[in-house]
Amino acid sequence: MSARPAPRIGFSLEYIMWIFIRISGLFMILFALIGIAGAFWMEARIYFQSGEFVDIGALARWAFFPISSHVSSLVPDAAAWSHAWWQIMQYLMLFFAVTHGVNGLRQVIEDYVGGTWLRIMLRGVLFLLWMFFLLVGWQLIQGNIIT
Amino acid sequence: MALKRSIGLDGIRYKGGINMLSWRLHRWSGIGIVLFVGLHMLASLSTQVFGSSYLADTINSIYMSVYFQILVVFIIYFHALHGLRVILLDFWPRFLEYQKEITWAQWLIFIPLFGLTAFIMLLIHFSAG
Numbered sequence: 001m002s003a004r005p006a007p008r009i010g011f012s013l014e015y016i017m018w019i020f021i022r023i024s025g026l027f028m029i030l031f032a033l034i035g036i037a038g039a040f041w042m043e044a045r046i047y048f049q050s051g052e053f054v055d056i057g058a059l060a061r062w063a064f065f066p067i068s069s070h071v072s073s074l075v076p077d078a079a080a081w082s083h084a085w086w087q088i089m090q091y092l093m094l095f096f097a098v099t100h101g102v103n104g105l106r107q108v109i110e111d112y113v114g115g116t117w118l119r120i121m122l123r124g125v126l127f128l129l130w131m132f133f134l135l136v137g138w139q140l141i142q143g144n145i146i147t
Numbered sequence: 148m149a150l151k152r153s154i155g156l157d158g159i160r161y162k163g164g165i166n167m168l169s170w171r172l173h174r175w176s177g178i179g180i181v182l183f184v185g186l187h188m189l190a191s192l193s194t195q196v197f198g199s200s201y202l203a204d205t206i207n208s209i210y211m212s213v214y215f216q217i218l219v220v221f222i223i224y225f226h227a228l229h230g231l232r233v234i235l236l237d238f239w240p241r242f243l244e245y246q247k248e249i250t251w252a253q254w255l256i257f258i259p260l261f262g263l264t265a266f267i268m269l270l271i272h273f274s275a276g
Contacts, residue, residue: 025230060268069191102181108174108178136188140192140195
């Protein structure tokens with residue numbers, strides 16, 4: 001059994017993505033923790049007003065992606081959950097998550113699809129998919145801003 | 148940049164060892180997250196732009212089921228924890244000596260974390276009735 005070696009250090013897509021996938025993974029865990037901390041921060045105020053907590057499923061949805069529609073059916077005042085801070089977090093999370101996911105698919109393709117025209121075509125499809133999902137996410141974030 | 152590292156489908160064959168199972172679960176959970184997040188984004192966009200439609204509502208009703216949410220929590224917790232393990236082993240290769248122990252430690256963290264989340268989710272689900 002032989003492990004695939006880490007790519008050589010240098011200015012290449014392989015190395016940049018190797019670093020990126022690890023850094024973005026760490027960042028997404030950090031964002032989830034910030035999201036949970038922020039949810040408790042905002043919930044404390046809601047709790048004193050209405051005596052209700054947001055349930056853990058909503059908290060998990062919020063941690064995975066801090067968009068107000070993930071909690072808006074449960075919280076009385078969703079404006080705080082749509083603050084500029086959370087919008088910035090959403091854009092960062094969107095970029096990291098979509099790039100991390102598409103790069104994961106790229107790894108799968110590079111591993112199992114032989115070096116034919118099919119692989120080159122799939123690379124192109126992945127690039128389009130990357131752009132497409134960034135735009136979709138952008139639109140979703142824009143459409144969910146509550147003021 | 149041309150890559151020459153295609154290993155073909157032979158790479159999927161089970162070669163033994165708990166770490167191959169971990170690697171396999173990591174890859175499958177990654178593909179699962181891509182599918183879940185991608186479909187979820189498309190369904191949300193469809194609802195947001197075109198209003199409710201049969202397809203989008205069906206996808207969303209699956210995602211609202213508590214059992215599916217527990218599955219998603221399992222997949223994402225596993226992927227995150229295993230990712231941390233990969234980062235640890237890649238950036239500090241001297242830990243490679245203790246791979247197996249780190250895998251067990253990963254599960255020791257995973258089981259209470261996932262169990263507690265799933266337990267509270269089910270508790271809320273059944274108490275809300």
